[in-house]
Amino acid sequence: MSSNRMKERAEPSLGLRQYAGIVAGVLSLLACPDVQAQDADDTEDRVTLQVRPRTEWRDGYKRLRQPGEAGELLTMQRTRLTWHHGTEKWEVRLGFQDVRTFGDMAGNTPTYGALAATESWGAWKPNAKTRITVGRQRIAFDNERIVGAVNWSQYGRFLDGFRWDQTTALGTTTAALTWDAPAGLTRIMGYHVYTSDRHRLSFLYFDQKNSLDPTASVLTSGATWTGKAKNEAVSWVVEAYAQEQRNDQPTSFMGVAELHGAFGNLGKALVALDWLEGDARGRAFHPFLGTNHRHYGWMDHFYVGLPANGMADARIHWTKPFGKAAWKAHWDVRYHRFYSPSFDNLYANEVDAVVVFKPTDFVQASFGWSVMRATEAMYASQNRAALANAWQQWGWIAVNFSPSILL
Template identity: 25%
Template sequence: MKLLKIISLSLITMTGVGAIAQEFDASLQLRPRYEYRNGFSKLIANGESPTSFVSQRSRLNMNFKQDKLKTKLSLQNVRTWGDVATTTLADKNGVAIFEAWGQYDFNPDWNVRLGRQVISYDNQRILGEIDWAQQGQSHDAIVFSYHKKTNQLDLGFAQNAAAENNIAPTTPYTMNYKAMQYAWYHTQLDKISASFLFLNTGYQYAKTPTDLEVDYKQTFGTYLVFKDEKWDTNLGVYAQTGKSVGQNVNAWTAAANLMYAATTNFKVGFGYEYLSGKGQDDSRAGFKSFTPLFGTNHAFNGYMDYFYVKNYVNSVGLQDVFLKLNYSSNKWQFNLIPHVFNAANTVLDGASNKMDNYLGTEVDFTANYALQKDIMLSGGYSQMFGSSTLEHINGVANPANTNNWAWLMVSISPKLFSFK
């Protein structure tokens, strides 16, 4: 209640100031989503029962602009329907700050933004908003940005601590990365755009019970896009070096997508992605498995989240071959994406015998309907046809015959008001 009073007072104050040119707008997003999970993110075993629930994001966005100053405050509540009693005095998750930043424009080319903010680039494979997750993803950081004509350079810096300590802590800061620095450059050349990323992330770990160390891992690479009236293609190549928990890191990934507009309404595409890993017959020290770090990983390697969504890290790697079929007409859009997954390196069974690298096939179907300007209806159905190798990796000895997932979501996003 106190927070709402503060927000209301701030709005009244801003609307009462007219001496300086100002802009203010407020928007709301309400996004309930029903999900039926029967083998989502991991094969379900015989005897285990599927589950269903409704989660909801409620987000209030406020933007303010005055001369060279811009600010944004985004508040949200994420809940599962029924996680608190109908007569509760307090919400389980409360109200959280998703974004809270201020930006100052030094001149038309340079600006700086500091505070809680979304950091998202290119196809969001390495740095993304993770908008599918109801809570999303944002960082406490300072970002300097240069943009002129078809060129943009961003320099970002973050330093994290668990609390306002008076002395150095004796336990690792495991909630997040300890430090991050990055440089992202983007340029547009006619039908071709190119981006280059260098990202340095430091994670804290206990080298000994009393000695905390920060190991830094570097992720760097390029993302290229070609677009014309018919073709939409992209290529991404990234490598990782440095150290993690005292061991050397040597990993890489490459992905290519080709999309062709066969007609005004119908598009067909093909893609392949390789993420390096470490074979289970490789006893040498070091990490060879590529980690997408802060990417919107739900958008890659199948919507059922079997790979790289809080799982499959430091594993045998992945090869993903997929087909994309897209049809749109008026307010409707339909997508069908079948994936064929293979391990990128050797998988051994319990007797140390090599297993087939084929992991399984997943089929994803989604549909979207724009009910009106501020209301979008979305839904989808996915099914995983897992192999015995995937069963072994998932640690499920007796999986059910059917592993599927279905969802239905309503996104209501009205602009509440704005003034200049």
């Protein structure tokens, strides 16, 4: 079995019997008279199910293929069950997921399985402008470039801790404190967003402290500005962030500029440039908690498969609906041209394409293919032997069933 496949597996946790017990427990709780006795006008109970199998062909995915290495075909599935209970003042969410690769053990023994709690939190809303959330929760800001939930991954990302959201006339402010005890990480986040008719301005303070290796502690701060023209056909995004490390390295920077356009029947397009500073001495900006798959190519060669010592990404996106209205279908094509941070070396050209169908609100099918042409400079950056035919590819088919049931 390949190393890539091993990396995709979850740690053993609960088996099928425990999973059935949890489902029965949730349903029993919903049937309790004490729960049902609350005012129906103020109470909502909703169960959301998700079954998301995805088949992938990996041939140079995440890391450049080496001579003699063969591609790999595998299918993974994410299964989720989430219960959400909400009233005017309180909310509770309890969610579990099972992630496994087809062909693995059935997971029907106490010692094997991938079932784990994803979301398990409670929230108090003392008034319409204040919300305090405690527990394992999804935390994501802006476009998830710095802090993201990584929902594209079968596992996703959820953080354990506290979150306080406060809305005023000047916008919404968020303060969060989370822990990752096995990794020795404590994260302190402060976020504020102000929105007007045509502009959105946000600020982020993100301090990650590492108790196991204090020199690896990182402080990231910056801002994101999103705006649109009066006709709303043109919009833009500008981002600027700085990152300070505790190991006496100089401050590193990240900058992003995007220009979006809507062209009627021709669809929507954008041109953009991402720049993440880095040099040979190890000084580099690292978006370690971002949803990097979304931004730096779906082949996942930058900040997903391997750490990157900085990079620049000049990219073009084009998306357009097609077919019958009932299909709710669209295609999305993206071209990336990756450079070293100094623009001295071209790393690779990558093309990503996907076709999406959504015939109902709870069924979606996606078909995607990505190809990458790497240069010798990129092989050298990954310490890999260059191939005469340097094409890498990743193909995938995914179906997402996600019905929501109001109880």
